[in-house]
Amino acid sequence: MAAGSFAAPPETTAWSRLMVNRNWLGFWFMVPTMIFLLLFLAWPLVLGMWMSMTDMRIGRGGVFIGLENYQFLLDDRDFINATVFTLVYTAVASVVKFAVGLYLAILLNNHMPFKAFIRAIVLIPFIVPTVLSAVAFWWIFDTQFSIFTWLLQKAGILDKGQYINWLGDPFLAQCSVIFANIWRGIPFIAITLLAGLQTVSPSLYEAATLDGASGWQRFRFVTYPLLTPIIAVVMTFSVLFTFTDFQLIWAMTRGGPVNATQLMATLSYQRGILGGRLGEGAAIATAMVPFLLAAIMVSWFGLQRRKWQQGESND
Template identity: 80%
Template sequence: MADAAVANPRPRAPMREVTAWDQLKRNRNWLGFWFMVPAIAFLVLFLVYPLAKGIWISFTDAKIGRGGTFIGLENYEWLVGDTDFIRALVFTIVFTVVASAIKFAIGLYLALLLNNNLPFKALIRSIVLIPFIVPTVLSAVAFWWIFDTQFSVITWGLVKLGFLPKGGVINWLGDPFLAQCSVIFANIWRGIPFVAITLLAGLQTVSPSLYEAATLDGATKWQIFRHITYPLLTPIIAVVMTFSVLFTFTDFQLIWAMTRGGPVNATQLMATLSYQRGILGGNLGEGAAIATAMIPFLLATIMLSWFGLQRRKWQAGENTD
């Protein structure tokens, strides 16, 4: 029997041909792609599609309750001559530049300060985060009370200090210039913790041996910051300031809860004006055109950050020549 089994072995089953699908499933280079598929689908569904839909609506005369017809660049041509849009565009740029610059300066200072060996350092870091974790609307309501014409705590303090006569008031949110300063101050207060904590995380990655070597060479604190801290922190600065600018440029909640874009559209951002024209006014095409007009500015911010990071590739050991 054994000899017969050896002489007549059982025939092997024919091997199944390896298909392209099998190779894709087993290829390690494609493994990352499969893990990214759910995230890609989520972004396409909730980001790419609404963005494309909004751009399409901006080329139509759509209104709430009825579909629109294609009118080309008519909405954009009308915006060029709209004084309210021009004013909102200018204030949006001023609001973003001023608030982002001040947030970066104060945030960097706080990060350098918190990077030192301070007593109760963990508690201080937690306190610094409070403005960022408080809901935006709650912060806006608090600032709305702080800058209230009759009950402003700032006005009360100025009266107590003798800078204002008894019974004197300051129309913080009723005067166009003061209202602009008030909303910028509120945005700065909310954004500083994000910048400070993120830069502090970047500072934790800098090797202490670099500071020790510079100190032994007789470098001053300014020289250490200029030639060690700042260059090594540049990639983190580029990323954090990109997000800071994007958050500031599109800060709808704070403005809408504090001033509704007033007085006389003095604090109107492009985001609030788009909501006012598109949703409250019912002109979806016009509102979408205003929102779409924000895209070039946001892309410019992202590209500026990208090129800034490319110039610092030497930190990762790459050659930039």
């Protein structure tokens, strides 16, 4: 063959190599999502933080006032009470949801008749719209027509004609909204943990049983370690969703009575939108960010400290 019969390989530029590089391929696929997050999450967050340092009101542009809104909130009893109740609401609801959800997941992972039907029933509280659930609980906890009051009367605990003001008493109202949040959140945790349980090999349980492990020991040394990454993720989402809850509280109590069930999210809406003080409302919303970041960081550092997460062997 002639010396010039072979075609010279095309020249590759740095850009063409970057386009096909496997390390960069995932980045290119993430670019649309990154743009979406920047436009609809990062930018509103930055704008809200800027508004929190102004005296902006609805219909009137504000001027920069620095940290005055935050200084005012530190002396605002309603804000302090809302912050405390938000933490209590999140802690109690998240712990109970995890305990009941884990129990249901283990129960549904066993062989039982009509298991698929029962799993579908368990999902109902999660797929029902939040406002519809809130209206149902508003009726359940109604002073006159409450099903709980009726059961207590039938059990002889309450006299006929005696009623409990579930949503009118501050403490009972707080318990009622926490109960409603638990009812809605259990299916999410149960189904997610059930999916994790089904990835655990039955041979591990068989080996543990042959070694004489009890039911608790099988859970402690087999189930729990393998479910830890899923538990960390699902509890992070549960804490975030519970801490920022708005629809359930607003539809049931509007933050009442006397602001007893006011969360930081509902107080922010009440001050910023209904009250027209956008700067103050934005400051309350921004004050939620450190708590949310703390929840994410606890989960992230917890996962990073586990040796199996880093690909190390347990010596």
